[in-house]
Amino acid sequence: MRDKILICIIIALINILIRWCVSLNDYSGAGKPPMFGDYEAQRHWSEITYNLPVKEWYKNSSQNDLMYWGLDYPPLTAYHSWVCGFFAHHINPEWVALNTSHGFESKGHKLFMRYSVILADVLVYFPAVYLFFNQLQSLKTSDKVKGMFMMLLYPGLILIDHGHFQYNCISLGLTLLAVVCLTGGRDLIGSILFCLALNYKQMELYHAFPFFSYLLGSCFASAKENGFLKLVKIGLVVIATFVACWYPYLSDIESAMQVLHRVFPIARGLYEDKVANIWCSLSVVIKIRQLLTVNQIVIMCLVTTFVAVLPSTINLLLKPSIDRFKLALINSSLAFFLFSFHVHEKSILIPALAVCLFIPERPMSSLWFLVISTFSMLPLLIKDGLLIAFVALMLIYVILYMSEFPMSATSSESWCLKLCRLVFYLSLTGALALTIAMVAVEPPPHLPDLFPVLISAFSCGHFVLFFLYYNYLQLSIGSIKPSVKEMEKEKVQYIPKESFKTGPQDISHLVRKKRI
Amino acid sequence: MLSKNFVPPASPLEKEVPIPMTSSIVPGSLCMSALLQTLDSSLSNIHFQYNGFLSGLLLLSITRIYQERNLEGAFWFAVLLNLKHIYLFVAPAYFVYLLRCYCFQSHADGRIRWDSFSPVRLISLGIIVLSVFAVSFGPFIHMGQLLQLLSRLFPVKRGLCHAYWAPNFWVLYNVADKAATVSASKFNLLAIESNRTAVMTGGLVQEYDHVVLPSITPFVTLVVTLLAITPSLFLLWSRPRGPASFVRALVLCAFGSFMFSWHVHEKAILLIILPLSLLMLYKKKDAQLFLVISTVGHYSLFPLLYRQQEIPIKVCLLLIYTLYIYAGLGKMFGFSWSWSSLPLLSQAESLYILGLVPLELYNSVIHSALGLSERLPFLPLLLTSFYCAVGVTYSWIKFYWLTFQEKPRKTEGKMQ
Numbered sequence: 001m002r003d004k005i006l007i008c009i010i011i012a013l014i015n016i017l018i019r020w021c022v023s024l025n026d027y028s029g030a031g032k033p034p035m036f037g038d039y040e041a042q043r044h045w046s047e048i049t050y051n052l053p054v055k056e057w058y059k060n061s062s063q064n065d066l067m068y069w070g071l072d073y074p075p076l077t078a079y080h081s082w083v084c085g086f087f088a089h090h091i092n093p094e095w096v097a098l099n100t101s102h103g104f105e106s107k108g109h110k111l112f113m114r115y116s117v118i119l120a121d122v123l124v125y126f127p128a129v130y131l132f133f134n135q136l137q138s139l140k141t142s143d144k145v146k147g148m149f150m151m152l153l154y155p156g157l158i159l160i161d162h163g164h165f166q167y168n169c170i171s172l173g174l175t176l177l178a179v180v181c182l183t184g185g186r187d188l189i190g191s192i193l194f195c196l197a198l199n200y201k202q203m204e205l206y207h208a209f210p211f212f213s214y215l216l217g218s219c220f221a222s223a224k225e226n227g228f229l230k231l232v233k234i235g236l237v238v239i240a241t242f243v244a245c246w247y248p249y250l251s252d253i254e255s256a257m258q259v260l261h262r263v264f265p266i267a268r269g270l271y272e273d274k275v276a277n278i279w280c281s282l283s284v285v286i287k288i289r290q291l292l293t294v295n296q297i298v299i300m301c302l303v304t305t306f307v308a309v310l311p312s313t314i315n316l317l318l319k320p321s322i323d324r325f326k327l328a329l330i331n332s333s334l335a336f337f338l339f340s341f342h343v344h345e346k347s348i349l350i351p352a353l354a355v356c357l358f359i360p361e362r363p364m365s366s367l368w369f370l371v372i373s374t375f376s377m378l379p380l381l382i383k384d385g386l387l388i389a390f391v392a393l394m395l396i397y398v399i400l401y402m403s404e405f406p407m408s409a410t411s412s413e414s415w416c417l418k419l420c421r422l423v424f425y426l427s428l429t430g431a432l433a434l435t436i437a438m439v440a441v442e443p444p445p446h447l448p449d450l451f452p453v454l455i456s457a458f459s460c461g462h463f464v465l466f467f468l469y470y471n472y473l474q475l476s477i478g479s480i481k482p483s484v485k486e487m488e489k490e491k492v493q494y495i496p497k498e499s500f501k502t503g504p505q506d507i508s509h510l511v512r513k514k515r516i
Numbered sequence: 517m518l519s520k521n522f523v524p525p526a527s528p529l530e531k532e533v534p535i536p537m538t539s540s541i542v543p544g545s546l547c548m549s550a551l552l553q554t555l556d557s558s559l560s561n562i563h564f565q566y567n568g569f570l571s572g573l574l575l576l577s578i579t580r581i582y583q584e585r586n587l588e589g590a591f592w593f594a595v596l597l598n599l600k601h602i603y604l605f606v607a608p609a610y611f612v613y614l615l616r617c618y619c620f621q622s623h624a625d626g627r628i629r630w631d632s633f634s635p636v637r638l639i640s641l642g643i644i645v646l647s648v649f650a651v652s653f654g655p656f657i658h659m660g661q662l663l664q665l666l667s668r669l670f671p672v673k674r675g676l677c678h679a680y681w682a683p684n685f686w687v688l689y690n691v692a693d694k695a696a697t698v699s700a701s702k703f704n705l706l707a708i709e710s711n712r713t714a715v716m717t718g719g720l721v722q723e724y725d726h727v728v729l730p731s732i733t734p735f736v737t738l739v740v741t742l743l744a745i746t747p748s749l750f751l752l753w754s755r756p757r758g759p760a761s762f763v764r765a766l767v768l769c770a771f772g773s774f775m776f777s778w779h780v781h782e783k784a785i786l787l788i789i790l791p792l793s794l795l796m797l798y799k800k801k802d803a804q805l806f807l808v809i810s811t812v813g814h815y816s817l818f819p820l821l822y823r824q825q826e827i828p829i830k831v832c833l834l835l836i837y838t839l840y841i842y843a844g845l846g847k848m849f850g851f852s853w854s855w856s857s858l859p860l861l862s863q864a865e866s867l868y869i870l871g872l873v874p875l876e877l878y879n880s881v882i883h884s885a886l887g888l889s890e891r892l893p894f895l896p897l898l899l900t901s902f903y904c905a906v907g908v909t910y911s912w913i914k915f916y917w918l919t920f921q922e923k924p925r926k927t928e929g930k931m932q
Binding site for chain 1: 839840
């Protein structure tokens with residue numbers, strides 16, 4: 001027990017260390033006026049929220065130019081920004097001075113911002129990861145610990161939060177806590193936590209369908225308790241949480257609509273930069289944006305996303321179980337990532353969170369997904385000056401992962417698994433080759449975006465296949481043959497354990513033996 | 517290359533120790549040494565020095581001695597000496613060991629056989645070492661720059677203590693002097709010229725005169741250092757028990773010169789910790805001592821990494837390393853955590869080690885919060901040096917005591 005706590009502490013410390021080393025790098029938009037990047041956005045939100053009354057936060061005014069990084073996340077982010085602004089103001093008022101602090105950059109301020117992310121990470125995400133793996137009953141302690149380590153070390157999240165600069169760890173951590181609660185049967189607390197996540201970042205909607213259908217399904221599946229009563233309870237709790245978060249904006253319809261309009265910006269375009277989803281990859285062949293109007297595109301996105309989410313949602317609704325729920329989290333968020341409107345490349349972190357939950361059970365496919373998802377953000381990371389951090393973290397991650405979950409071939413495995421392994425290594429090689437090309441090869445002058453487009457198409461292909469794979473896994477739960485299950489488990493091989501007792505005598509004995 | 521050649525006593529042990537997956541904290545010696553390097557490497561890579569490379573050469577040289585390839589050991593050490601003369605501190609151990617155990621043979625009971633002297637071996641040693649020196653110094657001698665070179669190497673003008681005080685005996689001496697000065701001036705016992713009470717830790721490399729206690733000259737430190745290392749060399753000469761006793765003498769030399777030399781750099785503590793880590797897996801008492809000196813020694817390097825953004829790095833590295841090594845060595849020698857003391861350590865030692873926590877809190881948070889940064893900018897440095905000097909002095913005396921307590925050769929003879 002003591003050992004386990006100690007190992008968890010050491011794992012946490014290693015993760016803090018690595019996060020801090022990444023945070024010594026530049027953030028997005030460092031020294032790039034006039035717009036800077038996400039770092040400036042977060043600072044600007046602190047400035048706005050700390051200096052203006054709550055009602056003004058989402059409104060365009062002479063004090064609050066929404067064209068300059070206007071607040072476009074739900075109220076919880078705004079409150080968090082206020083807290084950051086409060087401390088920033090008390091440390092150095094210049095950091096959040098209204099209007100005069102635009103584009104403020106200094107070493108001290110960078111330290112402050114980096115500490116604020118680390119703090120959020122350690123307070124929300126770390127405990128969530130610990131609790132999740134701790135309550136998995138089917139796993140050995142060593143697997144739990146390894147899973148915990150590998151989930152915390154996922155390079156994508158570290159690079160985006162501590163390099164690029166965002167607070168994804170909070171919304172993802174809250175979602176993960178909600179998953180923990182649902183797994184433990186505490187549906188009401190889980191609902192509250194997920195609503196909080198949703199109110200921190202609207203992107204958590206990617207996960208909303210599984211939560212919705214799992215909770216709804218479980219209301220009607222259990223014969224013991226009154227399903228309708230439970231539904232009412234959950235509904236009330238959800239409404240209450242939303243009301244609490246949105247309280248300042250609920251006095252009139254107009255301000256609530258203004259927040260909604262800010263949070264769901266239809267006018268922003270189909271996708272941002274080069275993102276590895278269907279629409280961006282299709283744009284190489286078909287110029288959708290020229291064929292259809294914005295409204296038509298939005299409807300097209302809505303319909304395709306809905307169709308893509310449907311199988312896993314209906315399956316979960318009819319047969320609610322935690323295993324299906326966790327797979328549905330991947331399926332739903334991947335469907336949103338691939339098909340929905342205005343997707344950021346960073347949004348891949350949302351499906352990645354759900355994939356991380358399967359690290360100990362399905363080591364190879366999880367690693368595959370996690371590597372490709374981080375790789376899909378490469379152009380963004382290069383833009384932020386995080387190339388060295390990216391390469392270092394990827395190497396550390398893959399090497400550690402492979403040594404924690406050895407993937408060496410066994411003679412008894414089927415040809416199918418052998419093929420999978422071969423494709424896995426091929427795909428990693430492809431990613432490596434594209435990384436080198438992106439960094440070292442000059443693209444032809446008439447195709448300046450050649451490598452970013454190739455990277456997004458390459459990653460998109462992977463994500464589509466992963467989408468099909470995880471859908472297959474979810475839909476075949478229960479009907480799956482036991483042999484296939486075992487096959488999956490065979491991927492992980494354990495070194496046989498030996499009991500270990502060594503006192504001083506044993507040591508001297510060993511020494512003596514060696515010396516002779 | 518180094519890891520391949522690095523076959524100190526520990527690595528075969530590693531193979532025989534089954535390492536359970538559940539508690540991967542059990543020390544594999546190589547992991548341990550690798551982790552041990554964490555702070556060293558942060559020192560090398562942030563502070564910027566080539567200590568990793570030099571320490572590798574030192575370990576290579578010690579390994580060659582363990583493998584009884586003494587000539588190679590001497591060669592690598594001579595190279596090392598010409599790369600950084602800080603290793604002159606441990607040169608006496610090499611000299612005595614090679615002379616005693618390579619040029620002479622021993623009786624079965626460990627006494628020296630004077631008739632076994634081999635001039636060939638002595639000459640070959642001499643040729644190897646001198647040729648390395650010739651290559652290194654030759655061009656400068658040829659250009660007539662030797663004296664200038666030596667004056668750069670041995671800067672006696674630089675002051676008793678380095679800019680950041682290395683935690684050694686002279687810190688205790690300085691603090692005693694300061695305390696005496698303060699109390700003397702309080703009770704008007706002594707007429708003190710005001711210009712001599714300048715802040716000692718001015719952060720500048722300078723000479724400094726003591727007020728109450730006699731001032732120290734480079735010659736005095738030389739004599740005291742020699743006095744401090746002589747017993748260890750004598751012991752090595754009279755009762756050599758193979759390479760392990762060589763390493764003990766090496767550590768004692770490093771200790772002695774760290775404690776008493778002129779203008780010691782705090783980085784020199786690595787010269788003690790690194791070889792000592794080779795001994796920690798064998799005896800509980802050595803492991804115990806190693807825990808104290810490595811924690812204190814690594815902590816004493818903190819002032820070198822002084823920038824704000826480096827604080828999380830050094831704290832995390834030290835914590836990871838310390839937790840790992842306490843748990844690992846504790847488990848290895850059958851001790852576990854308890855509320856009263858740290859693994860392996862006595863209560864007093866534990867209290868002392870845990871005292872580093874409030875010290876670091878004071879240094880990095882409370883001191884500036886109290887607004888003392890302006891008035892007493894070097895107080896944290898002084899506190900760190902003094903606190904660590906106590907631990908280092910304690911470890912030095914204890915290690916001397918342990919080395920002299922070692923049982924005579926007969927009982928351990930089977931091990932050879």
